[in-house]
Amino acid sequence: MTSLSASPSAPHPAPPVRRPHDLPPLTIALLFLGCLALVSIPILTHPIPPLSDYVNHLARMHVIAVLPQDPDIARFYYLSWSVLPNLMMDLLVPLIDKVVNIYTAGEIYTLLCFALITGGTLTLNRALFGVWSALPLIAFPLLYNGIFLIGVMNYYFGIGLALFALAAWSFLRDKAWPWRFAVSTAFVVALFFCHLFAAGVYGVGLLAFELDRLRQSRGAPLRPRLVAFVAAGLPFLPIVPLLLVSPTWGLSGDNYWEPQGKIDGVEMVMNVYFDYVAVLLTAVVLGAGVWAARHRLLQVHSLMLPLLLVAGIIYLAMPRVFFATYMADQRLPVAIAFFVIAAMRADLRHRLARRGFAVVLILLLAVRVGEVQVVWDRLTQWTVSFRQSVNEIKPGSRVLVAYADIQGGSDPRDLGLVHAACLAMIEKSSLVTTAFTVKGKQILRVHPPYRNQVDTEDGTPPQIEQLLVTEEEPTADGPRYWDLWPRTFDYVYVLFTERGAPNPDDDRLKLVYEGERFQLYKVIPPAAPPS
Template structure:
């Protein structure tokens, strides 16, 4: 029996080795999904505002209170994927649950996309793309730019499809690529550019490697690459987003911050330690020949760096346009890593370090989300004091806060009033050209239609009975227009900023809720 056990060990070892990669993948996927599963309303900056729009879209046809304020004007907007996916799900589940499903889909695409590229490029699976797991939570994620990140995930799979079909007929690649481009357009316009840039980088390498025997098919290859992008031009020209084309700002400062956003979470010292470990390990491995990049990956890195340096900070009205790019590049480049992990580098050490880094990142997210959930709970309790169908103005304290986590959790938290009380809130996303949600003419003047900053307390006091000098704003004469006012970023027990027009209702961590004379 002892001899039989010894003879069985090699077979058992081979069986275990063959399952380490899928088992590790399953374990890491469960780990990164856990914070989302346990927080129905995660503290991502823009996320609750998007969910408020999802609630309106889901309930508008059956809720006369919402119909008094809102309407949907469908248009060709390159930012519609959440509007197309979440409301149908919300009809069967709650809007919060549908939002969780959307986030989980986004995470799944981001962590599997590099593996798909790697498999298409090298013809086999490798542990390297699993490095996507500790990177899936990042500064762009915490900003709540979920349409862009989901578009990045789709772009990853689109690149994998292009590489996998590269030896097929050009028309086959063109048809598949056309479908990918169309889906990406409705995810996010920047995702279209990301996909096009990566495919271009791969094609530059491919055509150079095959320049002698592919000369006769050059025009067919160029057509297969370019044709799927041709419909983007008429689509964007027909889109109201084109009206935002003048909103373009380029800044040289902040480029390094964009790179940092790829690893940023809640504590700079921990983020820098994580980045240092990854960079240090990468340099050590590269020096010893255990880490390499496919030539097409080097082309992508060079092309992406140039695009990043030239890209404006604001494009088509979208802020931090350039700073979104590095995190997407990191996910893409993972797919181009040389697959060999034998020799100097131990697979066991790799898996151990990978799991440790991922669990550390997930733990940091989970701990901070649990702490920030107190803000959501306070806001939900305060909102319960608001009657259904109220008009709510959001303002900010004069003293700005430097607590980034507080801003992420609180800046759009008043939109909970839309979800739970069918309210009209002044900061709801309804910018023409960016969203299909529209405010009816009777209330359009009470909402920020320019995606700007809420008024400060000083501005409120100054405009309680007069208009803003030289440039009237939506909060002018606010005591007669709104029922309630949220003041954000306040200190505990802060004094009533305007006792003549405001009556204290409730407060929570970082905010106070007041009722106006109109709401009495």
């Protein structure tokens, strides 16, 4: 049996063992497909999943696909293509939309992210240990996590690509250096266009890998070892000119660090909706790991220690907001979790070990998929209701989004409502104030006649009280996009309301639809001044 020990980074793939320490590759492949089918159930049964940013991104995909054919969309929006580290979804989903509807295209993209992450975990494990292993299949239950609920779809795609990038580096580490550097550079450029932080995740993994190599080659001459270590960073050089020509560079000064939330970022790896479910899954994983370790069935690659050290230091040092991107630091633990899984394998030659692994995998999958499915079934009632409310909006309207509760959206169950108003862009070709149109982050722009009527800073929508005080007078401390809103908007969505909440402004708002946690009002415009 293999023991719980750090296996060095071998210069060549390990020779195949005579006795099977793991499941046959075909069995692992079939299990992979079965697990992928199971985790796909919530996505396939909920065309509009209750994820925070997802609908907003999907609306932008729709705009890309229909411009310039849709006259209402073309009246409000245009595209400003540029070098942005946030483009992968924008490039892929509109192409898929040519053969299916936009909601199905979003589902296909999401499942592609799932397949990339789990396939990348398996492939990296194969590169590190030299044989295929079933243990990385435990990555499937982690696909649903706190970061996924935010709907950061470009970053999620990038996590999978980063896993494949490090696997390729491991496979090519002892091959001719031009191939290794060319492949790594190609991955870095692709990761940049996924998300800047995805390229950073690959950088963390590669730094840990090369630190491990440096430690393993202690007996060799120091100078060539250091040269090889430093040269490993050369594939990242294209990021510098790419950033300098990107409008994202204009956001480089928008950063701040805060200590609160570091623990929350780690909890997001396991926590989705219910704390007790996260505790149960964590206990199962730790219990199974301790049992396997005691029976010397668990093998840990030597990459694990430098990976945890490098990732831990970077995580503690990272700001909460980096390049104007919120939750910058909290995104890292989820990505590193998949690298950690890839750095382990189990000895499954004995029947008891195989049965134990099967029980743990099935339990983790059943609990996590069941949790998400049950919650999404309930939250979809809100989504269906919201989509029905959109039918009350006339095509080509201007829609303002406001909050009744300043704490709205902080509960994971509220995330699906945060950007739900963007459905009006898809269904009714409307202008929506919360659509992502931030220069340096997205390619979507608003034409000048309407640019002052939308949020171009990715901020929090106004509270209903703020609308009331700016109904006839602009904001005292500076212009806001909602100033004098009865003159510029046709509808107002008020989110995070209580059932039966009174009309906040009978003179200017007419209730046309009330759903769970939201209301849709038609704006009564002020009378035109006498000529």
